Amino acid sequence: MRIKHLLLLVVLLAFGAACGSQAEEIAPAETVPAETAPATAQSAPPTTAAEVSTTEVSTTEVSTTGVSTTAAEGEDPEFPATVNGVVIPEKPTAIVSMSPTATEVLFAIGAGGQVIAVDAASDYPPEAPVTDLSGFQPNLEAVASYRPDLVVISWDPGEVEAGLGALGIPVLIQTPAQSIEDAYLQMLQLGDAAGRRTEAEELVSSIREEIEGLVGEYGAPGSGLTYYHEVDDTLFSAASNTFIGSVYALFGLENIADSADPLGSGYPQLSAEYILETDPHLIFFGCALWCGTTAENIAERPGWSTLRAVAGGALVEVDDDLSSRWGPRLIEFVRLVGEALAARPPAGEQ
Amino acid sequence: MTTGPPSGLEAVRLRWGWMGAALGLLAASALAGIVIGPAGLDPRQVIGELVGGGQTSLSETHRAILWEIRLPRVVLGGLVGGLLSLAGASYQGIFRNPLADPYLLGVAAGGGLGATAVIALIPSADPRLLPLAAFAGALAAVVLTYAVGRSMGGRSAVSLILAGVAVAAFFTALQTFLLQRNADTIRQVYSWILGQLSTTGWGEVAILVPYAAVCGTALVLHRRLLDVMSVGDEEADSLGVSSARVRGAVVVFATLATAAAVSVSGLIAFVGLVVPHTVRLVVGVSYRSLVPISAVTGAAFLILADLAARTAASPAELPIGVVTAFIGAPFFMAVLRTTRRYVA
Numbered sequence: 298m299r300i301k302h303l304l305l306l307v308v309l310l311a312f313g314a315a316c317g318s319q320a321e322e323i324a325p326a327e328t329v330p331a332e333t334a335p336a337t338a339q340s341a342p343p344t345t346a347a348e349v350s351t352t353e354v355s356t357t358e359v360s361t362t363g364v365s366t367t368a369a370e371g372e373d374p375e376f377p378a379t380v381n382g383v384v385i386p387e388k389p390t391a392i393v394s395m396s397p398t399a400t401e402v403l404f405a406i407g408a409g410g411q412v413i414a415v416d417a418a419s420d421y422p423p424e425a426p427v428t429d430l431s432g433f434q435p436n437l438e439a440v441a442s443y444r445p446d447l448v449v450i451s452w453d454p455g456e457v458e459a460g461l462g463a464l465g466i467p468v469l470i471q472t473p474a475q476s477i478e479d480a481y482l483q484m485l486q487l488g489d490a491a492g493r494r495t496e497a498e499e500l501v502s503s504i505r506e507e508i509e510g511l512v513g514e515y516g517a518p519g520s521g522l523t524y525y526h527e528v529d530d531t532l533f534s535a536a537s538n539t540f541i542g543s544v545y546a547l548f549g550l551e552n553i554a555d556s557a558d559p560l561g562s563g564y565p566q567l568s569a570e571y572i573l574e575t576d577p578h579l580i581f582f583g584c585a586l587w588c589g590t591t592a593e594n595i596a597e598r599p600g601w602s603t604l605r606a607v608a609g610g611a612l613v614e615v616d617d618d619l620s621s622r623w624g625p626r627l628i629e630f631v632r633l634v635g636e637a638l639a640a641r642p643p644a645g646e647q
Numbered sequence: 648m649t650t651g652p653p654s655g656l657e658a659v660r661l662r663w664g665w666m667g668a669a670l671g672l673l674a675a676s677a678l679a680g681i682v683i684g685p686a687g688l689d690p691r692q693v694i695g696e697l698v699g700g701g702q703t704s705l706s707e708t709h710r711a712i713l714w715e716i717r718l719p720r721v722v723l724g725g726l727v728g729g730l731l732s733l734a735g736a737s738y739q740g741i742f743r744n745p746l747a748d749p750y751l752l753g754v755a756a757g758g759g760l761g762a763t764a765v766i767a768l769i770p771s772a773d774p775r776l777l778p779l780a781a782f783a784g785a786l787a788a789v790v791l792t793y794a795v796g797r798s799m800g801g802r803s804a805v806s807l808i809l810a811g812v813a814v815a816a817f818f819t820a821l822q823t824f825l826l827q828r829n830a831d832t833i834r835q836v837y838s839w840i841l842g843q844l845s846t847t848g849w850g851e852v853a854i855l856v857p858y859a860a861v862c863g864t865a866l867v868l869h870r871r872l873l874d875v876m877s878v879g880d881e882e883a884d885s886l887g888v889s890s891a892r893v894r895g896a897v898v899v900f901a902t903l904a905t906a907a908a909v910s911v912s913g914l915i916a917f918v919g920l921v922v923p924h925t926v927r928l929v930v931g932v933s934y935r936s937l938v939p940i941s942a943v944t945g946a947a948f949l950i951l952a953d954l955a956a957r958t959a960a961s962p963a964e965l966p967i968g969v970v971t972a973f974i975g976a977p978f979f980m981a982v983l984r985t986t987r988r989y990v991a
Contacts, residue, residue: 434827531843532964557963570686570712571962599719599848600711 380490383467388492389447393440395432396451399471400425401624402484403449406500408491414443421618421626437461447490474623475563476543481505483623500625507628512547515635520549522638525572525606526615527582530590532567539563540623544630545581548638553577573600579637580606583617590614613637661939665930669943673725676947680721680954685961686712719849723911724953724967725946726855727844728918730862730908732945733938735919736926737866737901740873740934741894742793745982746808748920749785749905753814755916757781757788758909760818760825767829778858782906788814789902843913844953844967851911858907865900866938869893873934915949915968917975922948924982 377386391413394400400419403412415425416432430439432451437460440448448461448468458468469490474480481501488497524545526535534554535541538561542552553575557565584590592612601607619630681697682690692705693713705713731749738747738754749755761784765772772780796810872893875883880890905919922945923937930936949967952974956967 557960565960565963568685568957568962568964569716570684570957573708573712573716574686575962576708599715600708603708603711 375489375492375494378489378492380469380486383469383490385447385467385490387446389490391443391445392447392449392491393430393443393445394419394449395430395435395440396449396471397421397432397618398451398483398622398624399449399487401622401626402487402500403491405625406484406488406491406493406496408487408493411491413445441466449487449490474540475538476540477508477547477627480540480623480627504625504628508547508631511628511631511635515638516548521551522578523551523553523575524579524581525553525567525575525577527580527584527590528564529584530588532569532572533564534567536561536563536565541620544627545634547631548634550579569598569600573603576605578606579611579613579641580604581613581615581634581637583615583620585614586617609641611637611641662930662936665936666940666943669940669947673943673947673950676950676954677721677725680724680950681713681717683954684712684717684957688713715848719852720844720953721950722852723844723855724950726852726859727908727912727915728922728949728952729942729946730859730904731915731918732922732948733863733866733942734901734904734908736923736934736938736941737869737873737897738919739923740877740937741897741901742807743877744807745924746920748917749909750914750916750919751808751815752811753788753792753818754785754902754905755909755914756815756818756822758785758906759914760784760822761906762910763822763825767825777910778854778907781910782903784818785902785906785909786899788818789898793898844956855907855911858903862900862904862907863942866897866904867942869897869900870934870938873897873938877934913968916972917979918945918949918971920982921971921975921978924978
């Protein structure tokens with residue numbers, strides 16, 4: 298018995314040591330004193346944020362020229378603002394974005410200079426001040442140590458809103474959009490919250506216009522066609538009542554996952570038999586990075602070579618970042634679908 | 648089948664009548680599993696296809712569904728259910744504990760940890776190694792559970808299960824920790840924790856067959872010794888059976904069986920508990936009948952559970968672990984209520 302206990306102890310210690318070395322990597326952000334954290338982790342100190350933002354408006358991809366920046370400095374008549382029930386006392390200059398979508402939107406509406414930290418998953422645009430903050434398991438202390446004046450999250454695992462609220466930090470929750478209109482609404486909310494309503498409105502109308510153009514260009518061939526959007530290689534799919542589904546619906550495509558989702562969960566797991574029998578015209582697949590899914594290994598799945606989408610080469614990879622973020626790059630997702638429709642051989646299988 | 652040394656007691660022999668009934672149940676389950684599914688295949692054509700070997704008018708798609716999706720899944724369900732039940736029956740015998748089951752002993756959690764560690768830390772590892780990694784974790788868990796359970800107070804059913812709960816919680820915590828550190832694998836492992844007879848066709852069947860053959864043979868050959876062991880270690884030793892050696896061998900093979908099943912199908916709960924108990928109620932307590940009949944019945948049970956998982960929400964899937972736990976958890980409560988009957 299003694300020896301067993303000793304062995305157990307050794308195993309535990311070894312494990313602890315292994316974990317410790319990993320834990321150290323994340324330790325700095327969580328233990329840095331509050332005073333020094335923003336300066337060490339960020340490229341743009343809060344004091345210069347407003348100035349930086351005025352220059353970044355012109356460099357940000359989607360923002361338009363000729364944007365008025367008079368409101369960027371000093372007192373803003375729009376504040377205090379109430380956005381989705383959250384009171385934001387002053388125009389924020391130290392935003393922490395824990396949502397990759399919000400990060401993209403903030404930069405697209407020229408509020409990038411007001412952002413002092415974004416979560417580890419916010420990898421776009423490249424100039425976003427990435428930290429190791431986790432949007433999945435938000436650490437209140439780590440977030441608070443940046444002394445933000447606005448925190449944006451896409452979900453609250455429990456106490457983020459209440460905890461940061463107790464510190465006087467307003468928290469804007471933008472849960473995953475379930476439609477394109479939802480996405481627009483959130484962009485406008487972020488515009489209000491960051492004091493950039495005009496830019497947000499311009500962003501939304503430019504996305505609207507571009508989508509209309511794309512649908513006009515590619516829309517017609519889509520009607521009457523069915524599709525399967527694969528979220529991951531265990532055959533989880535996205536139904537029409539999701540953001541993903543609303544993009545395909547633009548082109549009049551019919552989603553084979555809808556009949557598998559009577560309760561409206563949005564993400565049913567389909568049976569392989571059903572996919573083979575339904576034989577969708579188009580297959581869009583994500584999870585290329587995490588699952589290693591490729592058009593080749595889809596074709597090699599047992600029985601899948603009988604699918605017309607496989608035979609006709611209508612297997613389209615969708616970047617997970619595009620399909621899981623309801624931000625300005627939504628246009629790229631729409632374009633991808635439109636181009637897939639256009640590339641589909643016109644004659645034959647209906 | 649071996650007949651064993653002449654004991655003169657008909658009751659302790661393998662009861663062929665019940666074995667025949669179990670095999671009949673397995674055949675019926677397999678047939679149902681093959682004929683019924685989300686895709687509407689004509690049963691007569693399916694049977695014709697199976698009997699005639701491709702002489703029917705089934706479309707190419709339906710033929711692919713039958714041969715490459717449905718059939719391997721039924722076979723996989725049978726193998727996994729058989730292995731888990733076999734392991735459950737063997738654990739119950741070797742620990743003289745009616746509540747011993749791969750899930751409750753922490754074996755499944757240990758296997759889960761082993762497999763998770765490989766998936767998370769060595770992403771390039773060959774999937775055929777997963778059963779071995781799971782086995783290492785599972786063996787560590789069962790040894791730990793047994794050692795802790797013994798140290799808590801002899802052979803009481805409760806102490807072993809408490810130890811199993813503690814070990815399972817501990818291993819699950821380690822597994823969760825690993826997942827948090829390697830968030831990119833969380834999806835893969837999570838669907839696996841729920842339990843899933845996956846859709847990779849014959850590939851996983853091929854992984855599982857060698858483990859099933861070795862463990863099945865070894866455990867069935869030990870079934871008579873399990874009966875001897877049931878009288879107690881000292882008594883077994885006095886009858887010329889090395890109780891330590893038998894226990895070691897049975898634990899290793901039962902754990903390997905569990906690990907192999909868990910590594911392809913995820914953590915499917917309660918199969919190893921429900922099936923041997925049901926069989927025991929029907930055919931009696933002798934392990935000579937219990938072990939092989941449990942294996943066959945377990946195969947049938949999991950094929951039926953998977954049939955429910957495939958068709959209850961068709962064309963969506965339910966995790967099979969949900970189905971087995973839905974049946975198994977109430978059953979477990981019933982066993983707990985009557986457990987005093989088994990424990991001396």
